[in-house]
Amino acid sequence: MLITPSIIALQLTAFSVTGTVLLASGFAGRILRGWDINSGSEQQLRLERQTYLISTLVGFALGAELLSLLLFIHTAESLSSQFVGAMCATGVLNVNAFGFPTLWLKIAIFFLATLWLLLNRADNQGYDYPLIRRKYGLLLAIAPLTALELAAQTAYFASLKPDVITSCCGSLFSGDNRGVAAELAGLPPQATLWLFYGMAGMTLILGLSFRSRLALGPLFAASSLMNFGVAIAAIVAFLSLYVYENPNHHCPFCLLKAGYDYVGYALYLPLFVGAASGLSAGVIAAFGSIGSLQALIPAQVRRLTWLALGSFAGFYLLATLLILRSKLVLLG
Amino acid sequence: MPVFIEQQKYLIDYTLAALFRRKTRNLGLLLVYTLLVFLFASVLLLSQGLRREAAVLLQDAPEVIVQRLVAGRHDLLPAAWLDTLRQIRGVGEARGRLWGYYYDAAVKANYTVMAAPERKLADDRILIGAALARVRQLGIGDGFSLRAASGPPVLFKVAGVLEFSSELLSADLLLLSETSFRTLFQLPPALYTDAVLAVRNPREAAMIAQKTALALPSSRPILRSEILRTYDTVFDWREGITFLCLGSLLLAFLILAWDKAAGLSAEEKREIGILKAIGWETGDILRMKLWEGLLLSLSAFLAGYLLAWWQLFHGGAKLFSPLLKGWAVLYPDFQLTPTVDITQILILLAVTVLPYIVATLIPSWRAAIADPDAAMRG
Numbered sequence: 112m113l114i115t116p117s118i119i120a121l122q123l124t125a126f127s128v129t130g131t132v133l134l135a136s137g138f139a140g141r142i143l144r145g146w147d148i149n150s151g152s153e154q155q156l157r158l159e160r161q162t163y164l165i166s167t168l169v170g171f172a173l174g175a176e177l178l179s180l181l182l183f184i185h186t187a188e189s190l191s192s193q194f195v196g197a198m199c200a201t202g203v204l205n206v207n208a209f210g211f212p213t214l215w216l217k218i219a220i221f222f223l224a225t226l227w228l229l230l231n232r233a234d235n236q237g238y239d240y241p242l243i244r245r246k247y248g249l250l251l252a253i254a255p256l257t258a259l260e261l262a263a264q265t266a267y268f269a270s271l272k273p274d275v276i277t278s279c280c281g282s283l284f285s286g287d288n289r290g291v292a293a294e295l296a297g298l299p300p301q302a303t304l305w306l307f308y309g310m311a312g313m314t315l316i317l318g319l320s321f322r323s324r325l326a327l328g329p330l331f332a333a334s335s336l337m338n339f340g341v342a343i344a345a346i347v348a349f350l351s352l353y354v355y356e357n358p359n360h361h362c363p364f365c366l367l368k369a370g371y372d373y374v375g376y377a378l379y380l381p382l383f384v385g386a387a388s389g390l391s392a393g394v395i396a397a398f399g400s401i402g403s404l405q406a407l408i409p410a411q412v413r414r415l416t417w418l419a420l421g422s423f424a425g426f427y428l429l430a431t432l433l434i435l436r437s438k439l440v441l442l443g
Numbered sequence: 444m445p446v447f448i449e450q451q452k453y454l455i456d457y458t459l460a461a462l463f464r465r466k467t468r469n470l471g472l473l474l475v476y477t478l479l480v481f482l483f484a485s486v487l488l489l490s491q492g493l494r495r496e497a498a499v500l501l502q503d504a505p506e507v508i509v510q511r512l513v514a515g516r517h518d519l520l521p522a523a524w525l526d527t528l529r530q531i532r533g534v535g536e537a538r539g540r541l542w543g544y545y546y547d548a549a550v551k552a553n554y555t556v557m558a559a560p561e562r563k564l565a566d567d568r569i570l571i572g573a574a575l576a577r578v579r580q581l582g583i584g585d586g587f588s589l590r591a592a593s594g595p596p597v598l599f600k601v602a603g604v605l606e607f608s609s610e611l612l613s614a615d616l617l618l619l620s621e622t623s624f625r626t627l628f629q630l631p632p633a634l635y636t637d638a639v640l641a642v643r644n645p646r647e648a649a650m651i652a653q654k655t656a657l658a659l660p661s662s663r664p665i666l667r668s669e670i671l672r673t674y675d676t677v678f679d680w681r682e683g684i685t686f687l688c689l690g691s692l693l694l695a696f697l698i699l700a701w702d703k704a705a706g707l708s709a710e711e712k713r714e715i716g717i718l719k720a721i722g723w724e725t726g727d728i729l730r731m732k733l734w735e736g737l738l739l740s741l742s743a744f745l746a747g748y749l750l751a752w753w754q755l756f757h758g759g760a761k762l763f764s765p766l767l768k769g770w771a772v773l774y775p776d777f778q779l780t781p782t783v784d785i786t787q788i789l790i791l792l793a794v795t796v797l798p799y800i801v802a803t804l805i806p807s808w809r810a811a812i813a814d815p816d817a818a819m820r821g
Contacts, residue, residue: 113676114683116487117786119690120793127801160812163725167733167804175797182793185786192675195668273676274669 112269113193117186122268124179125261128172128220135168136254139247148239162240166231169250172257173224180217183264184364193273200364209267216260222387223253229391233411237403245398297361300349300441307345311427314338314389318420322413325396332393335419339386342426346378350430353437377429385422388415451734454727458734461714472703473743479696480747480795481754482689485762487787488755490682492779497674501667505639506648509655510663517663519634524659528638531654535643539635541624545589545617550578556589556617558624566623569599574614576604589617592629599623685763686794693794697802704736704806715810716818725811732807740796748791756781 138161147155187200187210197203204210227249234242297303314334321327346363354371366375392415399408462469509528511520520539528537541558554575562570569587571579581587581601588596605613625632640655642648652664707715715728754762756779 113679114687115679116682116686116790116794119683119686120790124793124797127797131801131804160725163729163811164805164808167729167808171800171804175793178789178793178797182786182789185789189786193672193679195672274672 113190113271113273115186115190117182117189118268121179121182121186121264124175124182125257125264128175128179129257129261131168131175132172132250132254132257135165135172136247136251138165139250143244143247143251146243148243162243165247165250166228166235169224169227169231169253173221173228176217176221176224180214180221183214183217184367188364188368190271190273195274199362201362207267207270209263209270213260213263213267216256216263220253220256220260221383222390223249223256225387226391226394227253229388229395229415233395233398233404233408236407236411237401239403241401241403242398297348297352298344300352303341303345303348304442306341307430308427310334310338310341311423314423315420318389318416321392321396322416325399325409325412328393328396328412330393331396331416332390335386335389335393338389338423339382342382342430345430349441350378350433352441353434353439356437356439358439358441374429374433378426381422381425381429385419385426388422389419392416392419451730454731454734455738458731458738461731462735462738465708465711468703468708469739472700473739473746475696475699476739476743476795476799477747477750479692480744480791481750482692482762483686483794484748484751484787484791485754486682486685486689487790488751489763489779490678491782491784491787492755494675494678495780495782497678498671501671501674504667504670506642506645506667507640507652507655508665509638509640509659510665511637511659512661512663517637519630520637522633522635524662525635525638527658528640528655531651531658533643533647533651535641537638537640539638541621541630542636543628545627547589552578552615554615554617556619556624556627558621559618560621562618562620564602564618564620566620566626567599568602568619569623570603570605570616570618571601572605572613572616575617576601589627591627597623597627693798697798700799701802701806704732704803705809707810711810712813712818715813716815716820719813719815719818728811729807732803732810736800736803736807740799744791744796747795748788752781755779 142158142161142165145154145158184200187203190203191197191199194203194206197206204214227246230242230246230249234240234246314331317327317331317334321331343363346366347361351361351363351366352358354366354374364375365371366378367373368375392412395408395415396412398404399412401408509520509524511518511524522539525537525539528534543556545554545556546552547554554572559570564570571581571587576582579587581604583601583603585601586598587601588598591597599619605616605618619627624630640651642651648666648668652666655662655664718728719725
């Protein structure tokens with residue numbers, strides 16, 4: 112196992128996220144069992160007070176997860192000098208089977224925690240906490256994911272063994288032959304390009320019609336998530352090629368480097384915001400028919416939809432600009 | 444949205460006023476917090492600077508170094524090996540190097556002595572490193588004698604003091620001609636300390652090392668990339684161990700933070716009670732408490748980071764240097780290049796601010812759910 116400050120920091124963060132979410136889900140379990148909004152008992156009063164703690168804990172977990180997602184990618188990047196054949200974060204994440212699963216889990220927990228907080232916000236606006244069972248059910252689903260993330264991350268770091276000089280023989284010179292794959296294989300650029308802009312059109316049409324017809328919620332949520340997936344595939348397949356102006360460099364992480372003006376942050380931020388708010392808008396809209404929320408949900412959903420559409424628009428605009436600015440001729 | 448921002452502004456306003464009302468109590472916490480950030484930041488900034496310095500220096504190091512091993516120990520390399528090495532396809536140049544260490548009892552330090560044929564020095568001339576010139580108070584034209592391996596002293600004249608961009612390489616270095624090196628150490632003519640290879644295509648270095656090991660089975664080829672990788676790992680490891688040692692400090696700080704947040708004074712309790720009585724909700728008090736933590740963290744973080752920066756780049760980096768740099772009598776004097784790295788800031792946030800927030804979450808919530816009447820009664 113490597114002991115570096117970034118690994119210590121990541122493990123500390125993973126432990127605190129898992130700890131807080133498990134604590135929150137412990138309280139959530141109690142609420143699911145004993146909740147009775149019509150009762151004025153001391154027990155009910157205590158449970159109502161605990162709801163504040165749970166939302167604070169999940170809010171903390173969301174912030175910590177975001178920090179840990181960024182730090183994880185930066186750590187992989189900085190470790191690339193210690194592994195033969197790993198040129199950037201992709202190579203280091205590929206060193207063993209746990210690298211990419213850890214990254215996916217971090218992204219999934221980020222989305223679920225955002226959804227939970229927005230659901231919680233909608234629920235708190237209704238006077239009778241109408242979503243209480245659903246939101247604590249969701250929390251109980253997030254908890255095992257955080258534990259899984261901690262396990263995957265620990266397994267990943269524990270099996271990292273850097274290639275260094277040993278005293279018996281100076282060289283690991285067979286390194287380049289058995290080196291880790293430093294590149295991701297991309298999808299065919301042309302087809303992905305069509306899919307990319309096709310998804311943009313679909314999300315826009317769905318989003319605009321969703322504002323007046325809340326029944327389209329699940330569809331919009333699904334399309335937001337799909338848009339996220341397609342955008343990541345597009346970044347790997349062609350967008351990164353345009354930025355690096357190199358037809359073989361597919362890495363989605365090198366975009367975050369200073370050498371490319373940190374353009375990755377400007378790309379990923381709206382993409383994550385768009386997907387998270389689109390997903391949440393779609394899910395929350397499904398509760399629009401509940402009595403105490405009827406008057407509140409449409410406005411909240413509309414705001415989130417605008418945020419999602421605006422963020423996606425920002426992402427697509429920047430992506431198109433990057434393609435137009437590039438000197439690389441990939442198609443035609 | 445504007446309403447939300449207005450609300451937060453008023454909350455911050457109130458929180459700041461409340462923090463200033465309890466100056467001494469909060470100042471103590473702020474000081475300890477700042478010290479914690481300062482210590483962690485010093486370790487990170489220093490090792491980052493050292494790592495950069497090593498990488499910059501090694502840029503000009505030879506692509507491949509070949510040593511000879513006898514019974515697993517480094518031994519002198521026969522000149523005939525150089526011909527074998529030159530015949531390996533892809534090798535641009537193979538050069539034998541002569542270098543070694545010389546212990547000077549006068550300053551109780553080791554010098555690195557190296558033959559520098561490219562400098563075309565006369566046999567009685569010598570170039571000396573800056574740290575050495577400082578310690579022995581030598582200047583150009585001064586005499587400088589070294590004891591030969593056979594006993595009698597050899598007298599040299601200082602032809603110049605080595606001026607490199609970094610003293611890391613040249614602090615204890617002595618450069619002389621090949622003949623005087625062989626005289627000084629009584630070395631037979633057809634032997635070298637090791638050999639360096641220039642490789643035409645750097646991407647072939649690993650293959651050339653492999654061929655070298657095949658052609659000369661008792662050789663030990665070392666690649667520049669391997670040296671760099673090992674340096675990186677060593678610095679990472681030292682940094683990690685220092686972090687773990689500071690871990691106990693972090694734990695003590697967390698206990699202090701928990702205790703401070705949990706032990707509300709009677710005055711604070713009354714304040715919360717009054718706030719609730721005049722219409723603040725539990726959520727508002729909780730938000731106020733979170734702002735309090737955030738404002739404290741931010742101030743401590745900025746102050747600690749800036750202090751560490753100042754200490755390292757202007758204050759001579761006295762702290763942690765012996766631990767991270769290593770130790771030597773003729774230690775090079777070098778200026779680290781200041782850089783701000785996003786990864787470092789993320790690490791610092793994760794090891795200082797995040798644990799602080801975790802430690803204060805539950806006490807803040809406890810303070811926020813108190814009943815107004817019970818709180819006012821104390």
